[in-house]
Amino acid sequence: MASWNSVPLEVLYNILGWVAFVSWSISFYPQVILNFRRKSSAVQRQYHSRYGSNEMIPVAANDVAFSAHAVLLTAFTLFQISIYDRGNQKVSKIALAIVSVSWLSVAVCVFVGIPKHSWLWIVSCFNALQVAMTVTKYIPQAVMNFRRKSTIGFSIGNILLDLFGGLTNYGQMAVQSIDQNSWVNFYGNIGKTMLSLVSIFFDILFIVQHYVLYPSRKEVVSPNLDVEEPKGH
Template sequence: MAPAIRETSSVGWNVVSNIIGWTYFLSWSVSFYPQAILNWQRKSVQGLSIDFLYYNVLGFLCYSIFNVAFFFSETIQEQCKNHSSGNLVRANDVMFAVHAFLISSFTLGQTFIYKAKAQKLSTTATVLISIPIVGAGIGLLAVEFNGILWIDLMYYLSYVKLAISFIKYLPQVWLNYKRKSTVGWSIYNILLDFAGGALSIGQLLLDASISGDWSGVSGVRK
């Protein structure tokens, strides 16, 4: 394929990537509001798992730090170049992550207003939340004493977010099962979250394919 044709094709795919990125941004961003609105309408969080909310806040805190660091930090960007690790973070990633953290925190805050007496953070969730926080603290010390790089700590936070994404809905599923009801839990949260996740993964893979550099997906340095 001639260079001019390849360049035109690349520009076209970049446009597609941008469209996918902003679509998933809207889908994921909107997904948080039905639950917050439902809580406000019912003046209750009965039927909503407290564990899920804490997992969500921690996950999006990690995700926000990761995206903000990769997008704004010259140190992280330089380490990306030096170690051939692709930086695929875009403006919509940063906007989504910070917005998600803020609205998740707002929804968690609703539990302190509408909270039922029986609802509290479980021992399991307390342990699972404490472990990555302690790990991040150890990572900061390792960076301070030159044991690891900042980019390594950022990838650690991304793995925490990934792990939380796998487990965060389990407490809600278990609560629904015990109550034999989904009253108090917005189905639109799940539908929009799933759609946004699929589009996000699609954009990540497309960007890696366009650049020919898959290290931004795997986190494995060449």
């Protein structure tokens, strides 16, 4: 394998590469920050028109960051599925049907909403679809735990973190409501409200299954089980 002949040039090569990476990565932010500062958005205007001009937009920067992060990780997971050995595992026909219906729903919402510039309505449709997909995502795991009467192999740590995230999300919304002396942000962003409610419900269900209904029982193994008896001479 070829190697660098000059260490300083190798260091410079790596520095320039990472500088380019950082520059390209940061380049996405100025426009986002400018848009945030200007708050020029047809969706926001429609929101204020429906709920009142004095109401604060119930979408925080962390909501946008979470959505972007979730999309990236989901795309990466799909990439892993496509390149790793899956054995005889296949995507079920039910899953394919659900995905097809979801994309068809997205297409219908966009097709109906764009000509009328009903951007807030489109966002509401996406929120409803997100809640429906979240419910669909949780049900198979709950059913499998029930049928197996066990949660072995199921990561409860993920559920505990998810529950904590849902509770803190509600806390964030409550803080904004108390500060603004208005609870519009709960029903003005019904997608976020329902998403947290659904997540908390299933998280509590999984916790009950894991710790109460189907607690794992560790087998006690004798310390001398696999120890070979010394042979006599």
